[in-house]
Amino acid sequence: MSFVLGIDIGSAQSKGVILGDQGSLGSFECASGGDFKLTAEKIREELLSQAERSVDDISRTVATGYGSKLVIFADEIKSDIVCLAKGVSSLLPSVRTAIDIGDLYTKVLRTDGHGNVHSFILSGKCAGGSGRILQVIARVLQVKVDEIGELSLKSKKRVEFNTGCAVFAETEAISRLSQEVAKEDLLAGLHRALAAQINSLAERLGVEQDVAMVGGGARDIGLIRAVKEIRGHDILVPPHPHMIAALGAALIARESLTIQD
Amino acid sequence: MGDKQSTISDIVKNYYNNYGLRAKELKGEGKQFIGYVCSLVPLEIITASGCIPFRVRGSVYEPITRGDTLLETIVCPYYRSVFDLSVKGKYDFLSGMVIPHGCDSMVRSFSAWSYGLPFSYFHFVNIPSVCDESSFEFFDSELGAFKKSLEKFTGKAITEEHLRQAIRVHNENRDKVRALYELRKTDPPLISGTELTMTLTAGSSLPIEESNDLFDQVLTGVKGRKNSLPQKGPRIFIDGACLDNIELIKLVEELGGNVVADTICNGARDHLPKTDVGGDSIEALSRRYLGKVNCPKTYRANKAGTFEGDIANRFGDIGTYAREFKADGAILYVYKYCDPFGFEVPARKAYYHSLNLPLLHLEDIYSAGTMGQLRTRVQAFLEMIG
């Protein structure tokens, strides 16, 4: 019996997965905070306790994400692009295009069902379209981030945003609030604007179906619906979409064990 | 606001709000519309070919959702919007598109346009960057090539007579625009800046004869008003590139100012300079578009040898308009990423200073969403000069 860890230190949230020979034995998510090293330790401890294992039982650890280089106990560091492809292919092998909605960036990648990456693209500085805007708006509206999806589905009269620029979207949202629009209508409008940005990024790379959405932002059903509407086809969302990179990292860890054997 | 609804021609509003409405109708009757961007495309040649020039517009109300797939976000937001609407199919009723060398972004995105849009005719008109005698000779030839490409497209020769006729009717249009501008000279002006910009913008979506009729109608309507619609307020001059939406002007007027003159592309830059008649038509067009259309894109040599003399030459039209229309203050409105205008900001500031004309310089993106932020600055400026 061997055990491997996949740890994904994101700019906002950090995630970890522990795998045994038979599959996942546990997963954990927490805020990344200011000290990535400490966060990584905390995730490892939590995963070990969930699986009732000790540090010595772990054969290999792969780290990924924005702060991966600070996971000092990792055996290998992999880019999140490769981990995402691995993770999403393991759960949804029909997926050819995966869209990851992260805090800093939205990433789109093309894969082949085996977890190989063919190409990828990251959202640019100006184009915006990352998950951060949702967090900002949640704070402004005083709702929890995980509630905004449900809330936006209630919208009857979506606010149309004039700009797709993330910086201006924020100020525009705030100025709309002063015009007393309903929270759900504002959120639905924001989802629409964000979905348009995401779609434009995906189109820049080229989209092959099936398409999946992963990452923290894929937990927002309002955003998923907006992307579906714009693209006009179904979007697959794996269970625990925010864990996909960590899962992929763990799968890569396990694969390299097999190769070493 | 309420009265405005009843005084500005409903047709204008309709054409402004449903931009391209008439073109779609006429396309059904077999007319061919050729889209263009920028003040530097010689429209008379398009008219002479039997096609109808159509100024392609952006929209400050619509976020860019497809354009970014093919065009960098470092392009000025105005041009990005124009491109975005075009690739979204808003102008699919056009038969062709002409893009001039108005700025680097127009040059560098020409392939994105010509490969990405479903028009059967595309042409790039190269505009000299300098104004030497040899530049005019070159431009004559370049306009000759433009004419030839349209002849190839329509299958019909463009004769000197066609060109003369087109020049005549476009000059008529400019006379009418001049007459509309004359209505702004009184205090308060008889026509608001918002109305005027809407009218001119609507006009650039119509066949030139229909545009002439529309302007006549607006002229008659405004002259027939019992009371001047705008109220007295600071008289504002707007300096900048293409403002093919009324948001900024409306903002100034809502805050109590009156926009009385401008240099904007879809205002004075497009409409006021006339083409000389009597000589060779192509040469006359070359003189108008290169010599008379005053765009920062064209380098005009410093003949004075002093900075003061140079700016007086380069921006003399601003001073003339400002005096003629008795401006109390000016707003220099520049889009982010616009190199031709951007690099002139210090010199333009100095020129306004030399005129003793208070100036508000605004850098903006092309979006109605930013008007809230501009409001406070415009308001403070109006209070300062008012």
Add this chain to the structure above:
Amino acid sequence: MAEEQKEAKPKKRTTATKAAASIGPLVKEFITGTLQAKAEGKQKVAYTFIVCHHEEIFRALDVVPVWTENFAGICGAKRDAERFLQRAESLGLSRSLCTYALCGIGFDQWREELGQMPPDAPWGGQVRPDFMISSGQILCDPRSKWYQASQQFMPDVPIYNIDLPYPLYQVNRDHREVLGYYHQYIVKQLRGLVAFLEEQTKKKMDYDRLRELVGLSDRTWNLIEETYDLRKAVPCPMGTGDAMNTMVPINFMMATQKAYDFFVDLKKELEEKIARGEGEVENEKYRLMWGGGLPAWYALNDFNYFNSKGASFPAETTYRMVAPLHEMDLPETKDPIEHLAWRWLGYWTFWYDRARKRPGSEPDVERLINRIEEYKIDGVVMHEAFSCRTWHVGLIWQLHQLSKIYKPIPVYVIGKDGKKEKGYRELPSLVLESDIIDITSYSEVDTRNKIDAFVETLESIRTSRAA
């Protein structure tokens, strides 16, 4: 378990060739040279821009060129542009404009205000010119505006602006239809430059000397082509990192014997490296092309970072501002000015005929395809510098079009029925984002994360490539 995995991060960028390493001092030398020339007053000193095919005219009349884009680049590379950019901003110039020009204008304004060089000016500073030669060619609006803006602070310094257009590629038009009048115009513009320089220098143009200098730069063009072609070797002996140094003789020293000799030496060095089987990187795993965009001058180390991952850059499109003359079919002429004009047009229209032959192609795309094939390229890297539209608008369209018409990578994918199918895919690409000299736009962490992901993608493609 492994210790902290840190990539080697050389403080000073390492070059693969001795020739590239020799460039730094060379640039310093000609910056000091301009200061010296000004102090001595024997030669006139002129601001000007690269890639205008006018070096021969300058040198024939002994005018010392001050390459203002070069100076801005040096400020950037020394990470000392910010104070000049801020000064430009305080004049009312937007940070979104060409930062080379902003840096230059900020510097000029400061120098003129002080009546001497700004404190600690990089490499002694940019000299006050006797006159400025700008060029509003078909590309680069800032060029026609830059000196005009600087003139506000030195109104006694005259400007001569030459127009150097070329016909834009239009799918349904043979550019030869219009070349005649383009040529005539450029000739007149260049003759205008000669007249202006004659007046400024009080010298008469020696056309025999000009002819010799044109001959020298023609020979240099061909030599550069031959030298750079050697980079097709596997492993590649010299990468784009080095080429961002060797662009100096191409762009700043053309029409000098020194530039010619530089490439004689470089060519010899590359031949020796090839004979020894020595590559830019020790174990070449991936061959990349710098497919567009000016580099971030303060972050040239990123090329070393690519190298540390086994990635070499045998080819680039940036700053290779020459093309093989013998393939251009230039009209014969004894008049060196006429020849310069033909060479100008020949260069800019070089890929037109080839592009017309491949459906969906376009000259810039065609050039990419050509280099991909000739240099056995695995992936394309571009850089989008936010402040420069001239070289950075159109890049994503080129990648889009490239992926549409050119799919060289065989892959197996699992089809809908669960069976393996063979298909073809485009080359992967990476677009980095920052600026030429505005370091505030650059994040090393983000850039290197992107590079990591790209290299892992290349590896993924390598292992999954169908036979």
